[in-house]
Amino acid sequence: MSHWARNAVIVANERAGGAVSVPVADVAEACQRLVGEVGVVRTAYPGHARTLAAKAVRDGVDAVVAVGGDGTVGEVAGGIVTAGEGTEVVAARPGLVGPALFCVPAGTGNSFYKEVWHDRPWREALAAAFTGARPRLRRLDLARVAQTRDIVLLGACSGLVAEALETAAGLTRISGRARYQQAVAATLRDFAPHPARVVVDGEVVHDGSVVLAAVGGGRYRGGGFLLLPHSVLDDALLDVCVVTGDLDPLELPGLTREGRHLERPEVLYRRGRRVEIERTDGAPLTFEWDGEVKRGRTRYALDILPAALPVLAPTAESV
Structure with a gap:
């Protein structure tokens, strides 16, 4: 069975509303079966997920896996998008420009995960996302807050x-x-x-x-x-x-x-x-x-x- 991603970074917020029910170690273990190289970074303060995701863009990873709630996923999305603005982001894999986002629902509402994957268990969704020769992408709209320049995902x-x-x-x-x-x-x-x-x-x-x-x-x-x-x-x-x-x-x-x-x-x-x-x-x-x-x-x-x-x-x- 082929897997398209060479490397991925897991950005984990262990203080999210429901994160205790989704141990980061379990996510890392599941990713390691599907991705060549997996790194794990943990947030330490509000806004840190954005910084960590932006670094992942600069490092040229194929995917960023956000573990947390909608706020964490929104920060990761903001980091991915803003890091690529004004720079040329080279395709790391055919059909993929810059890192693609996957989220593991570990927050209070988990509305974004529900939007994309409905009620599918996260392990099953993760396997579907990373299995195959090419990534299955959906290019989503975002919004920007004019007063703060923040990116809005959901x-x-x-x-x-x-x-x-x-x-x-x-x-x-x-x-x-x-x-x-x-x-x-x-x-x-x-x-x-x-x-x-x-x-x-x-x-x-x-x-x-x-x-x-x-x-x-x-x-x-x-x-x-x-x-x-x-x-x-x-x-x-x-x-x-x-x-x-x-x-x-x-x-x-x-x-x-x-x-x-x-x-x-x-x-x-x-x-x-x-x-x-x-x-x-x-x-x-x-x-x-x-x-x-x-x-x-x-x-x-x-x-x-x-x-x-x-x-x-x-x-x-x-x-």
Whole structure:
């Protein structure tokens, strides 16, 4: 059986929400059966995964395997993309320009893994990704935050989703999707909508009370909430869902299990290449991207980066 990858680097965040259930040693052992040379590097501080992935690009590895949650995978994607910007990245293998990304789901929501590999066990997905003479790639769109230049892999969101992520950080005894689902329930007890203006490609689509404004990217957030059910990861567009303050926030978790929130008149759905979200009362906007919460600004803008990231993915017939 042939394996296309000569070398790979595992970037592991052992402090991710569910990382204890996926030992890095197990991932390394599985990779060693499929890749000629495997290196393991561990993150030591926020943002370190981006630096480690960028070094892997410069070292010319064939693949980067991210072990962690959506935040870790987002950092690794950012490192891969930004390290290649402004430089010529030479194909290490036929059909592969720069290192391709594979992620092992070891975080709270693991939404990105779900987007690409659905509910397939990670060992099975890893074997499928690295077996064969050529890599099976899907070139995914990313977004860039205009204010910080950060790369966004899966999506960004204001309001309820961002505040629930802050709550989840304190639920240390729970892991995986259950951790985020409990955090949503706890956040809803005292949650209040915020005033915001949402602009898509220069058009104001909402100016008023907002429960959340989601931009993506991926269809799922928190592993099981289908906020952007029509989103496609490689259509060169950002999907935008605005849940206005006219909807009772307590209804939202149930509605987003199957995307039924889009049936409600209180919810707006758009697509575009640039999205701006601004809190209009002057207070800081609680905002997150790829599971990492940000505070301090009243406004964020995101721009599409089409087909920016090569990701190891299943063939269409094996999904």
